[in-house]
Amino acid sequence: MNAISASNLCKVYQNGRKALTNLSIEVQEGEIFSLLGPNGAGKSTLINILTTFLQPTSGKILIMGKDLYAEQKSIRSLISCVAQNVSIDNHLSLRENMLFQGRLYKLDKPTANKRMDALITAFDLREYEKNKVTAYSGGIKRRLDIAMSMMSYPKILFLDEPTVGMDIESRQAMWDVVKKIKSDFGTTILLTTHYLEEADMLSDTVCIMQDGHELVQDTPQNLRQHTGQKVIRIDLDSSENCQDIVKLISDLQFVKGIRQEQNTLYANTQNPMQDFRILNQMLMDKQTRYFSIGVLTPSLDDVFLSLTQNKGGR
Numbered sequence: 001m002n003a004i005s006a007s008n009l010c011k012v013y014q015n016g017r018k019a020l021t022n023l024s025i026e027v028q029e030g031e032i033f034s035l036l037g038p039n040g041a042g043k044s045t046l047i048n049i050l051t052t053f054l055q056p057t058s059g060k061i062l063i064m065g066k067d068l069y070a071e072q073k074s075i076r077s078l079i080s081c082v083a084q085n086v087s088i089d090n091h092l093s094l095r096e097n098m099l100f101q102g103r104l105y106k107l108d109k110p111t112a113n114k115r116m117d118a119l120i121t122a123f124d125l126r127e128y129e130k131n132k133v134t135a136y137s138g139g140i141k142r143r144l145d146i147a148m149s150m151m152s153y154p155k156i157l158f159l160d161e162p163t164v165g166m167d168i169e170s171r172q173a174m175w176d177v178v179k180k181i182k183s184d185f186g187t188t189i190l191l192t193t194h195y196l197e198e199a200d201m202l203s204d205t206v207c208i209m210q211d212g213h214e215l216v217q218d219t220p221q222n223l224r225q226h227t228g229q230k231v232i233r234i235d236l237d238s239s240e241n242c243q244d245i246v247k248l249i250s251d252l253q254f255v256k257g258i259r260q261e262q263n264t265l266y267a268n269t270q271n272p273m274q275d276f277r278i279l280n281q282m283l284m285d286k287q288t289r290y291f292s293i294g295v296l297t298p299s300l301d302d303v304f305l306s307l308t309q310n311k312g313g314r
């Protein structure tokens with residue numbers, strides 16, 4: 001069963017601004033699904049609709065197989081949403097914050113205590129229990145905020161930009177937490193992000209959005225194939241050497257294009273996996289000074305740029 005199935009969603013705000021246009025997504029149970037897109041792509045609008053804060057202008061949404069509007073109340077008990085603004089109470093301790101959340105979800109005391117302990121361990125929060133919440137770093141506050149949202153053991157957790165503004169160390173700690181939520185609790189996670197690296201590291205599926213519609217929806221591995229073409233990269237010892245090699249290989253029939261960045265050459269060829277052996281042999285025969293040669297798979301950045309540049313005006 002899909003955890004979320006949304007089809008042909010449209011959202012036009014009262015001022016006439018179209019935020020979503022025929023957007024459809026399928027999120028499988030237990031997966032991490034990232035919505036990736038530039039500012040104004042419609043990510044927050046979509047999260048607000050899926051978490052029942054906003055009504056779409058048209059379209060159909062099923063959450064865990066239930067119609068979102070016919071069964072709104074029961075669906076709210078299945079989901080949890082962590083917004084960008086941290087919602088912890090600075091006057092309460094870490095445990096009090098979590099237990100307070102448990103009371104909101106009407107958990108009995110033994111259940112609340114059991115879940116709190118499991119979450120404190122899973123989220124690596126034990127060492128912070130004694131400290132005042134006001135003394136926590138932004139990253140730890142955000143981790144606690146997510147732990148609090150997990151007190152209901154939701155089927156689906158929505159995370160709006162979980163690592164925005166964090167330093168690299170806190171971001172990596174947050175990635176570990178997100179992966180743990182999936183592996184230890186089996187929760188389906190839908191998150192929004194601006195960071196390609198984050199979508200790449202975490203996601204089973206990425207949906208790249210622009211101007212309210214999806215450009216593509218696939219696994220990070222398959223998305224890399226979208227640019228179609230692998231390239232051969234050759235690292236040389238000097239730019240003069242590069243120019244000589246450009247002259248040498250640009251006449252080869254199988255080389256379709258060549259680009260130089262400082263001492264590195266990128267060659268587009270018909271069949272990079274085979275052609276790089278021929279180039280390698282040629283460079284050795286000519287006794288060229290080069291450090292390395294290899295075939296590069298396009299990064300998610302390349303995919304994102306090629307999609308948003310090529311199809312932006314759809």
Ligand SMILES: Nc1ncnc2c1ncn2[C@@H]1O[C@H](COP(=O)(O)OP(=O)(O)OP(=O)(O)O)[C@@H](O)[C@H]1O
Nearest residue numbers: 013015017018019038039040041042043044045046
């Ligand atoms: N309440 C509103 N009224 C009118 N227009 C809105 C409203 N909220 C958002 N919009 C517009 O809808 C479009 C999508 O906005 P949204 O906030 O969903 O995008 P986003 O991808 O979340 O962007 P960001 O990454 O900057 O948060 C934008 O053009 C935005 O200006």
